[in-house]
Amino acid sequence: MTRGCFPRWRLRSIHRLCSSCYYFKAAFGAFPSVKHPKKVLHVDTRYSCHATKPGMLNVHLVPHTHDDVGWLKTVDQYFYGDRNDIQHAGVQYILDSVVDQLLKNPDRRFIYVETAFFYRWWKQQTDDMQNTVKQLVNEGRLEFVNGGWCMSDEATTHYSAVIDQMTMGLRFLNDTFGHCGRPRVAWHIDPFGHAxxxxxxxxxMGYDGFFFGRLDYQDRNRRMVAREQEMLWRASESLTPPMAxxxxxILPNGYNPPEGFCWDQSCDDPPIRDDPDLEDYNVDDVVTRFLHIAHGQALVYKTNHIIMTMGSDFQYENANLWYKNLDKLIRYVNQMQSNxxxxxxxxxxxxxxxxxxxxxNLTWPLKGDDFFPYADSAHDFWTGYFTSRPALKRYERISNSYLQVHYSNHRQWLSLKSLYTLCLRAMAVAQHHDAVSGTEKQHxxxxYARKLANGWAHCQVLVSNTLSSLSGSSAPRVYCEHLNISVCPLTETSKKFSVNVYNPLARPVSWPVRLPVNGTAYRISDSTPLYPPQVVPVSQATAAVRRGRGYAVNELLFQVQAPPLGYSTYSVSLLQNGPPSPQSSPLPRAPKAVQNKFLRVTFDPETGLLSSLSNLETQQTVKLSQNFYWSRFIPVISQFLVSALTPFPCLIPHPLSPSLHQNSVVQEVRQWFSPWVSQVVRLYTDSRALELEWTVGPVPIGDDLGKEVISRLDSSINSSGVFYTDSNGREVLQRRKDYRPTWxxxxSEPIAGNYYPINSRAYIKDDKDQLTVVTDRSQGGGSIQDGSLEIMLHRRLLYDDVRGVGEPLNETSDIYPEGLVVRGRHLLSLSPPATAADTHRPLAQEFSSLPLSQPYWRRFKFSGLQAVLPPAVHLLTVSQWDQDTVLLRLEHQYQASESKEHSQPVTVNLQKLFSTLDVLGVSEMNLSANQWKDEMTRLDWKAESGTHHTGVTNQLSAYSAL
Structure with missing residues (x-):
């Protein structure tokens, strides 16, 4: 490759670039050369747009359909039109009908969004039909907007998974339609708040603009009065404008047509009856009503152009109904110009x-915060879904981590591409705003969970083949997918086995591994562990939650060292069966404290609860208590809400009767709060974070009350009503109780109105101390009291929310028919605010990219890197793109000013980075990898001065992606 090569193979410094990735040619062996994307000039869309009239109010009618990639029906049911007893919807018929109607009138237009559905439809079409559709796209009559595999949720998704699903959809459009199929507008008309x-x-990713339909009712009312429904969103305070x-x-009717102008088969509005010789002629009435609506809408927008969305959920299955009436509407309204x-x-x-x-060429108001939380009325806050279906949220997060493992398995990608694609599609569908969000029907x-499980099964074949290739061994490998409840048949029954630990990060990781066993003493060979392996008894809570799926009485615990982007293998041998070793026996009374060389944690001697947390390195101590609470759920409050009632504690036995298990690897205090709430407070020997492993469920409903369960930390930190949350796992925003930056x-809801999404971390701080909580999945949380930080863990509700789902959020399963049990972990760190990011950034990264522990039968060690990346740089993506081409994304993960050491620019030498790839050339692309970076042109916009409202006090920096 000749274009895009950098002198001496050294890339320019990474410092808040964030908008690019690299597509490079790498030598793997005897692969044929790859055809690279042709360089194309930016194509102006004006040739496909109808002329407007200066001096007039131009009303832009946008025919569209909103096709959820699963909601009331599954993805497959929606596509085929199955189960119309639930909802009448068939996406394949929508696309059939729309294409047919576009061909009948060249003036007509249509936009389509969800590539997951379009891809399915496209694969079923004949060559002639595909050529016809390509012509419609080339002429601008069929336009793709957004273009991701789905329209992702914005509250509960992680940025890496969003980038992946967008890349997948946009790549298909790029490969199929070229530059004419590349979307220029982001279109999130249904997500419930915007990040x-x-x-x-x-x-x-190169988009010129972004349109959405939902925002808080108070925010909308203010913006309508101020004519600020269109704005310039400054989405990063660290990226140099206009980069972000x-x-x-904001669309005027959500994503629906104006009232009285819906002409789908699912609508009740009368058609335009334009034969004056027949009864009920209504053209004059339709035109009058339309002009009234148009003039009213123009009063709350800034230009002489307004937009109207003509369509809604799964509409246009019979597109003739819509287009026949829209043709008439355009004709008769425009005829009035002569009058x-x-x-x-x-x-x-x-x-x-x-x-x-x-x-x-106007100036536009500038916005710097986000659009959370979203409420559609005074008592309807859509904030509970930040936590809804916590098991699915965790499954999605670890599936994303699992998928990153397969990105780097280049050598098997070509022969097993179809298996890898199934994994990617399952994860892409899971990002939909009615998937990981938890706002769908139970079935x-x-x-979604079944699709993720199938993706796992196929990806395991890919990993096994890769390991066989790298190690030269075809020995069988076993995947233990239930280690969180100490279940793994191989380790429970074998006297000797090996464990592969894969590290997807670009830096070495030391990580504790816990495996279910029935022996009491083991030897770990082929390693030089800092601490000998230990055995602790399986907790009572774990034994109860397994429900007969495993019978291990102990857990083998040892620390592993995993190389960057590579594997380590540890051989495990049984030495002894018998009673537990003395150092692991529980103490008969509540511990006063646990401590390692970094942290000291004390407990209240009467209650057994946490009482303080100390950072021994910085000599900080804060008072800290932690407890579980639950709040009632009553039917007038939405399923998506946090209850309006003040929460009160669960029934907690006094004393708590905790037990302490300690050895050279870990100290853990096991706590029971109620028959359905338990916790392990865990401090590993080399950890700068305290782990809280909570288990909640089955949530009791015998009192006919739904319940929302939280974990609340109360500290001596003077937070002054302020706390901080991340945005999709990346930048951090300041939140203030009972406050919005822009109005x-x-x-009206002191709890629901103060809850925000937490994707990876949240914290409170004052001048001296910062307490950070890192989560293992997306959850909702808030700081309702000064010095307090609460995170919702589980929800079980008995009433429908009257938002269309038609069933309560009451999760059960065959294993847990009395209600779902959920287990998760929080990591707590205490640091001075100036250096806190040096701790919580790596913790959040490790929690989002957990090492993969995989027992198997051979020995092997491997690293894909020959040089460790600097601490500020994260290897986000390294995946096979084509035969001899790799897509690489690197990100600068520190925000400006949050770390004196790590927020500085970084230089990376790609030629000396990989151990198995020879970099022959590099070309820079945009973030979604569907456009060369030097060809990415975006519209420039002018911002009004003095309109930038933000809730962030310190300057922030985004990441850099190569």
Whole structure:
């Protein structure tokens, strides 16, 4: 490859670049050469947009359908039109009908969003039909917007999974339609609140604008009065503008048509009856009502262009109904211009509408915070879904981590590409705003989990083949997928086995491994562990939650050292069966404290609860207590809400009767709070974080009350009503109780209205201390009291929320028919605010990219890197792209000013980075890898001065992606 090569193979410094990735040619062996994307010039969309009329109010009608990739029905049921007893919807018929109708009138337009559905439909079409659709795309009559595999949720998704699903969808459109199929507009008309990091990613993917439908009712009312429903969103305070600036528009009717103008088969509005010789002629009435609506809408927008979404959920299955009436509406409204009307109506698309706004050459209000939490009325906050279906949220997160393992298995990718693709598609579908969000019907949630499980099964074949290739051994390998409840048949029954530990990070990792066993003494060979392996008894809570799926009485615990982007193998041999070793025996009374060389944790002698946390390195101590609480759920409150009632403690036995198990690897205090709430407070010997492993469920409902269960930390930190949460695992935003940065909030729900999404971490701080909690999945949380940080863990509700799902959030299973049990972990760290990021950034990264422990029968050690990346740089993606081409993303993971040492620019030498790849050439691409970086052109927008409202006090920096 000749283009894009850098002198001396050294890339320019990474410092808040974030908008790029690299696509490079690498030598693997005798592979044929790859055809690289052709260089193309930016194509202006004006040739496909209908002319507008200066001096008139131009109404842009946008025909569209909103096709959920699963909600009330599964993805498959929606595509085929199955189970219409649940909801009448068949996506394949929508696309059939729309294409047919577009061909009948060249003026017509249509936009499509969900590539997951379009891909399925496309594969079923004849060559002639595919050529016809390509022509419609080339002419701008069929336009793709957003273009990801799905329309992802913005509250509960992790940025790495969002990038993957967007890349997958956009790559298909790029490969199929070329530059004419590349979306220029992001379109999130249904997600329930909007994250700043999503806007930042969209900007770095090359989008010109972003449109959505849902925002808080108070925010909308203020913006309508101020005519600020279209704005410039500055989505990163560290990326140099306009790198993360994104024009953002709020659609006037959500994503529905104006009232009285719905002409789908699912609608009840009357058609346009335009034969004056027949009864019920209504053209004059339709035109009058439409002009009234258009003029009213124009009063709350800034230009003489307004947009109307003409469509809704799964509409256009019979597209003739819509288009026949839209044709008439355009004709009869525009005829009124001869009588002095100044309204011009036209078929349009979001990119054509955006183009006209840009031509207006106005200045736009500037926004710097996000759009959480979202409420559609005074007592309807959509914040409980930040935690809904916590087991699915965890499964999605570890599936994302698991998928990253397979990204780096280059050698097997070509022969097993179909297996890898199944994994990727399952994860991509899971990012949908009714998937990982937990807002779907139960049978649909089960289908998402089934798809993830199938993806796991196929990816395991890929990993096994890769290990066989690298090690030269075809020995069988066993995957233990239930280690969180100490179940693994191989380790429970074998006297000798080996364990592969894969580390997807670009730096060495030391990590504790816990394996279920029945022996009491073991030897670990082929390693030089800092501490000998230990055996601890399986906890009572773990034994109860297994429900007969395993019978190990002990857990083998040892520390592993995993090389960057590589594997370590540990051989385990049984030495002894018998009673537990003395050092692991529980103490008969509550411990006063546990301590390692970094932290000291004390417990209240009367209650057994946490009482303080000390950082021994920095000589900090804060008072800290932790307890579990639950709040009632009553039917007037939405399923998506946190209850309005003040939470009160679960029934807690006094004393708590904790037990301490300690050895050279770990000290753990096991606590019982109630028959359905337990916890292990765990401090590993080399850890700078305290682990809280909580187990909640089955949540009792015998009192006919739904319950929302939280873990609350109460500290001596003077937080002054302020706390901080991450945005999709990346940048951190400041949150303030009962406050919104862009309007004067009238708080109606003191709890629900103060909950925010937490994807990886949250913290409170004052001048001296910062207490950070790192989560293992997306959850909701808040700081309702000063010095307090609470995180919702589990929800079980008995009433429907009247938001369309038609069933309560009451999860059960065959194993847990009386209610789902959920287990998870939080990591707590205490640091001075100035250096806290040096601790919580690596912790969050490790929690999102957990090493994979895999028992098997041979020995092997491997690292894919010959040089460790600097601490500030994270290897986000390294995946086979084509035969001899690899897609690489590196990110600068520290925000500006959050670390004196690690927030500085970093230089990376790619030629000396990989141990198995010879880098022959490099070309820079945008974040979604569907466009060369030097060809990415975006519209420039001017911001009004003095309109940038933000809840962040310190300057923040985004990441860099190569």
């Amino acid at each position: 700043r990091e999503h806007a930042s990613m969209f900007a770095q 600036d994104l024009f953002t528009g 002095g009307s100044e309204v011009n109506v036209l078929y349009s698309t979001p990119s054509c509408y955006l183009q006209e706004l840009h031509r207006a 649909v949630a089960n289908d 004067n909030l009238r708080q």
